[in-house]
Amino acid sequence: MQTANTRLGIGLMIATTFVFAVQDGLSRHLAGNYNVWMIVMIRYWFFAAFVIAVARGRTGSIRRAAATVQPILQAFRGLLLAGEICIMVLGFVALGLVESHAIFACYPLLVAALSGPVLGEGVGWRRWVxxxxxxxxVLVILQPGITVFAPAAVLPLAAACMFALYGLLTRYVARADTTATSFFWTGVSGAVAMTLVGVWFWEPMTAPDWGWMAALCVTGVTGHWLLIRCYEVAEASAVQPFAYLQLVFASVIGLTVFGEALQTHVAIGAAIVVAAGVFTLIRARRSQPVVG
Incomplete structure (x- = not known):
């Protein structure tokens, strides 16, 4: 991979994290006024349309894009991601963007810890440390046993676990299916599941909020398009550390738009989590194919 491509990939990843942070802010606003299930359902309708268009363009037909030897596992991935999004949005409303993202930032550590039992990969002692x-x-952020710890903190922690498992299963199914096929199943199965649930919770929205809903759908599609382009021009291991900027962008939105407070223990804990996560990503890159 040429340096120019890597630099472009880094730029695209930074743009991706900014767009996704804006999407999180929109989700927080809408879910604060309407039920989460309907908001995520509508968001998934647009996402599924985008996924179908991309998968069809890359494979030539929807049937070819959907072809897989592991449909149950692919569908489960889609359900897992849809559930993770719902739980994370609930976390935004109950806990705020700053603390939710500070806790969720531990998901790369969960990926490293679970890569052994799920994928059979080895994890060296440095990464375990x-x-x-x-x-x-994470414990610094949560402060268990102190009044700052709230039951709502379980939401982003659960979302991190689900997203880590989703990421690992994505790597697992990639052994037999193409990226286009996995992308297709992610969007379609998630949209079907959210429709079956969300349609029962439909409620009228105001005209301004329909505008915000449209913005949410556009940012979702834009973010995924940028992410696809990012991985097309640069190696994932080279750009992945920059994904942590979503924590920074989301925190800025939480502080400036929603008036959230950045508490000292949250900032310190998030810095520890990010530093550890970046180290695991660097070790994983250096150790391939040797165990780090």
């Missing part, structure tokens, strides 16, 4: 340090950072 980093994983341990990262979870110390």
């Amino acid at each position: 980093a994983i341990g340090v990262g979870f110390v950072g």
Whole structure:
């Protein structure tokens, strides 16, 4: 991979994280006024349309895009991601963008810890130390046993676990299916599941909020398009550390738009988690194919 492409990939990843942070802010606003199930359902309708268009363009037909030898696993991935999004949006409303993203930032550590049992990959002692340090950072954020700890903190933590498992299963199904096929199943199965649930919770929206809903759908499609382009021009291992900028952008939105407070223990804990996560990503890149 040429340096120019890597730089472009980094720029695209930064743009992706900014767009996704804006999407999170829109989700927080809408879910604060309407039920989460309907908001995510509408968001998934647009996402599924985008996914179908991309998959069809890359494979030539919808049937070819949907062809897989592991449909149950692919469908489960889609359900897992849809559930993770719902839980994370609930976390935005209950806990705020700053603390939710600070806790959710531990998901790369969960990926590293679960890569052994799920994918059969080895994890060296250095990465295990980093994983341990990262979870110390999570404890610093949560402050268990102190009044700051709220039951709502379980929401982004559960979302991080689900997203980590989703990421690992994505790598697992990639052994037999193409990226276009996995992308197709992610959008379509998630849209079907959210429609079956969300249609029962439909409620009228005001005209201005329909505008925000349209913006949410556009940012969702734009973010995924940028992410696809990012991985097309640069290696994932080279750009992945910059994904942590979503924590920064989302925190800025939480602080400036929603008037959230950045508490010292959250900032310190998030810094520990991010540092540990970046280290695990660097070690994973350097150790391929040797165990780090």
